Amino acid sequence: MKNRIPYNPSLIEPKWQKKWKDSKIYTVDLDSKDKKNYFSLTMFPYPSGDLHIGHWYAFTPADSYSRFKKMKGFNVLHTQGFDAFGLPAENAAISRNINPMKWTFDNIDNMRGQFNLMGNSYDWTRELITCTPEYYKWNQFFFLKMYEKGIAYRKNGAVWWDPIDQTTLANEQVVEGKSERSGADVVRKMMPQWYFKITDYAEELLEMDDLGWPEKIKHMQRNWIGKSLGTDVDFKLQKGNKIISTFTTRVDTIFGVTFIVLAPEHDLINEVTTEEHKEKVKNYIKNSAKSSEIERTSTEREKTGQFTGGYAINPMNNKKIPIFIGDYVLGTYGTGAVMGVPAHDQRDYEFAKKYELPVDVVISKDGKITNDLKKANESYGILVNSQNFDGLDSEKAKKSITDFMEKNRFGKGTVTYHLRDWLISRQRYWGTPIPIFYDENENIIPVDINELPVVLPEAKEFMPTGQSPLTLDEEFLWFDHPKYGKLRRETDTMDTFVDSSWYHLRFASDESSKVDPFNKERLKNWLPVHQYTGGAEHAVMHLLYARFFNKVLRDLGFVDFDEPYQNLYNQGVLLKDHQKISKRSNPLAPDPLVKEFGADAVRLYLMFLGPWDQGGDWSDDAFNGITRWLNRVWDISTRDTDELISNDENNKDFEILINSTVKKVSEDFERFKFNTSISTLMEYTNSLSKIWNAGCNNDLWKESIIILIKLLSPMAPHITEELWGLNGQEFSVHNQEFPSWDDQLISTDTKTIVVQVNGKVRSQFDIEGTKSEEEIFEMASNNEKVQENLTGKEIIKKIYVKDKLVNFVVR
RNA sequence: GCCGAGGUGGUGGAAUGGUAGACACGAAGGACUUAAAAUCCUUUGCCUUAGGGCGUGCGAGUUCGACUCUCGCCCUCGGCACCA
Known part of the structure; x- marks a missing residue:
């Protein structure tokens, strides 16, 4: 009997990691044409300094899938980088007086080492770090191109303000009235800010039929864009000739309008308010501004309002109707004014009851009129009390009434979206400087594209004051322009979601170019990203912004495809013992696990837990099962075949076993079913043990072991590389072809x-x-x-x- | 409130119209050991009068046959929410 070496991951893992690096087996030739290209990308991390188990859960299955695709004959680009701008660096600077650049790069160095422990197949020669001028220069470049086209614009308006982080936020970054990042209750502020005109692309962003994305994400994006078809109806004021435009999706109820409500921000409030109501209206506006946005948008809250003293005229029947202001009407949606139809809208009903306004029924189920409503009847029906539109059903009436209004020029069919333009200004330091100057009259003067990048200067003061810290840097702030003289620089920086909106393009393009952001030829060969993976929390932020950016870059002529990510897969959330993993209460750090059990065991267990998209529940007990199995794999793959009892009786069954295992594992890989592909391999090794005991054909045995090693190699790269060598094979198992199967050999x-x-x-x-x-x-x-x-x-x-x-x- | 995903042994989960519980954990018993660990073997959904009976959140339905399809309800998780 030969002396067998025991499985020792802490010995073999570093050895192979070094060998892979030295032999550059994961360096991709982007211009090679001999294979089909496959770009496998996973959402890059923020360099927090620690690659935690959640990162492993996101990255290792994606790595395994990429390795599988490589063995299936694709030229696979699998890259990694760091989404390196953002507040934690700045907060570290504030609390610990560390330079954000140094903090970030120290973290990146540490995380690279942790990434290495994983045994990944990233092409690190293509690493991206978004806080470097070589990278963010192109943010500025795109910004200027978008400014030329009117897609980037500056506007003074009501914005969301995060009082903890002391900066404005985009709509998408406000969740239930709280900052998505800091959790602070956001408030409204009026300030001039930079926006990207994502609303111009609202309609195209709704087109997602051809995307291989989870329906859930598509659904969330459609909801967020929130298209609704309706009618703008113009109500003339009783006094003067101004018009209040209201948006409604139920123009069929126009004859039931008994009042109008304006949002407290509405432009015409002063116009309509009579002298005797001025004071009350002013107070109402003041009070509603005081109540937080959460209170204002709570559905439970009682509706409040204030009569303005003014009246408008219903253009359909010339009825005089009172005008109120009320904060259940949002200034940011539709026209900021609604026609009140209490009989057929629950909100209007509640408002009418409170202010004792008439409730006129104009829609009926059967054409008969019922007047004793307990609540609004919001369903469609037959029009009544609606003059010559009586008898029409709601659907038809909407069309006829809208047509009638268009003909008579007091209304028109319109489309309204929930989506708002993307506010990208941030009053913080650690981000891409917005490449704009202002002259003394606040005229906008864009930075010359040849002068890019506008380098983010080293700052001494980071305290968030509501003004960008760059304001304090006199040297940065003032610029002597050859043409315009003394100019003030924009001191706000860009939302970091700008950085991640196009990074995938940069991974596959020529990073050496100083003139063009991308190498078009390479983009053509590698994009869109074939498989993108990441968490669902980015559904209406990163994933929507990246789609928008792609369409803008297409219209600017930089790319010639419509979507950035052809296929998307969302992993679920990893728990430990049914609870959220947290550093304090139930920690689960990968590094010590790797030290004790090896990266392969951690990788495999993360994939074995359950279906990747449904998340998983880590238990230390169950983890033992994987380490035991890896030892059995080691044992079975290092046996001395001289000791094998020769037996040809079970050849047929053995072949069936091998072929059906290859088939099942391959199919499970394609569907991201790593858990069942591992259990299939476990069954395979269990069967191999029995076959060994019964004796079998020597050649078949050797073949079965080679196949085991290959099938397992994408998921457990180190142990398989070692076993590959121990079985007399040439480096590297990761350059082998994935085994194929013969359906004929499976049927019994x-x-x-x-x-x-x-x-x-x-x-x-x-x-x-x-x-x-x-x-x-x-x-x-x-x-x-x-x-x-x-x-x-x-x-x-x-x-x-x-x-x-x-x-x-x-x- | 609306939309989406899900509910299967003690636990993680498998099976997407055809033998429910693969695989793994845990547990029980055994072998090896002075002993323990490790490893290996056996058993392991529930009830049982030992012939069977019951069983995939609950209740109906479709079908020769339902974890799987349909309808109603309950619960958990995620998303959206005064969007006119």
């Missing part, structure tokens, strides 16, 4: 037929070769167990599923 001559009586399993038997249906019924009914259940009963139906099952239906 022997089939097991299950016999049911009334759908209950009573027996089973084996058949050889092909048998006729008659023969099968014959064999089935002769079975002793089946007989017991058939005697004294009448067979009324016989079901036969070929090679599988017989069912006797008896009475």
Whole structure:
């Protein structure tokens, strides 16, 4: 017996990591044409300084999938980088007086080492760090191109303000009235800010039919964009000739309007308010500004308002209707004014009851009028009390009334979106400087594209004051322009979501170019990203922004495809012992686990936990199962075949086992079902143990081991590389072709037929070769167990599923 | 409130119209050991009068046959929410 080496991951893992690096096996030739290209990308991390288990859960299955694709014959680009701008660096600077650049780069160095422990297949020569001028220069470049086209613009308006982080936020970054990042209750502020005109692309962003994305994400994006078809109806003021435009999706209820409500921010409030109501209206506006946005948008809250003293005229019937202001109407949606139809809108109903306004029913289920409403009837029906539109159903009435209004020029069909333009200004330091100057009259003067990058200067003061820290840097702030003289620089920086909106393009493009952001030829060969993976929390932020950016870059002529990510897969959330993983209460750090059990075991266990998209529940106990199995894999793959008892009787079954295992593992990989591909491999090794004990053909055994190593190699790269060598194979297993299977070798001559009586399993038997249906019924009914259940009963139906099952239906 | 995903042994999960519980954990028993650990073997859904009966959140339905399809309800998680 040979002296066998035990499995020692802490010895072999660093060895192979070094060898892979030295031999550059993961460096991709972007211009190679001999294979089909496959770009496998996973959302890059923020360099927090620690690669935690959640990162492993996101990255290792994606790495395994990329390795699988490589073995399947693709030229795979799998890259990694760091989303390196953002507040934590700045907060570290504030609390610990560390330079944000140094903090970030120290963290990156540390994380690279942690990434290395994973045994990844990233092409690190293509690493990106977004806080470097070589990278963010292109943010500025795109910004200026977008400014030229009017897609980037500056506007003074109401914005969301995060009082903890002391900066404005985009709509998408406000969740339930709180800052998505800091959790602070956001407030409204009026300030001039820079925006990207994402609303111009609202309609195109809704087109997602061809995207291989989870329906859930598409759904969330559609909801966020929030398209709704309706009608703008113009109400003339009773006094003067100004017009209040209201947006409604239910223009069929126009004859039921009994009041109008304006948002407290509405432009015409001063116009409509009469002298005697001025004071009350002013107070109402003041109070509603005081109440937080959460209070204002709570559905539970009682509706409040204030009569303005003014009246408007319903253009359809010339009725005089009172104008209120009320903060249940949002200034940011539609026209900021609504027509109140209490009979057919629950919110308007509540408002009407409170202020004792009439409730006029104009829609009825059966054409008859019922007046004792307990709540609004919001369903469609037949129009009543609606002059010559009486009798029409809601659907038709909407169209006819809108047509009528368009003809008479007091209304028109419109489309409204929930989506707002993307506010990108941030009053913080650690981000891309917005490349803009202002002259003394606040005129905007864009930085010359040839002068890019506008380098973010080293700052001394980071305290968030509501003004960008760059304001304090006099040297940065003032610029002597050859043409315009003394100019003030924009001191706000860009939202970091700008950085991640196009990074995938940069991974595949020529990073050496100083003139163009991308190498078009390479983009053509590598994009869109074939497979993107990451968390669902980015559904309406990163994933929407990146789609928008792609369309803008297409219209600017930089890319010639419509979507950035062809296929998307969302991993679930990893728990530990049914709880959220947190550093304090139930920590789960990968580094010590790797030290003790090896990266392969951690990788495998993360994939074995359950289906990747549904998340998983880590338990230290269950983790033992994987380390035990890896030891068995090691044991079985290092046996001395001289000790194998030769036996050719089970050759056929052995071949079936090998082929069906290859098939199942391959198919599971394609579907991201890593958990079942591992359990299939476990069954395979269990069978191999039994086969060894029974004795088998020596060549088949050797083949079965080579196949085991190959099948396992994408998921457990280190142990398989070692076993590959120990089995006399040339470096590297990761450059091998993934095994293929022969369907012919899987189908057996022997089939097991299950016999049911009334759908209950009573027996089973084996058949050889092909048998006729008659023969099968014959064999089935002769079975002793089946007989017991058939005697004294009448067979009324016989079901036969070929090679599988017989069912006797008896009475 | 609306939309989406899900609910299967003691636990993680498998099976997407055809033998429910693969695989793994845990547990029990055994082998090896002075002993323990490790490893290996056996058993392991529940009830049981030992012949069976019951069983995939609950209740109906479709079907020869339902974890799987349909309808209603309950619960958990995620998203959206005064969007006119």
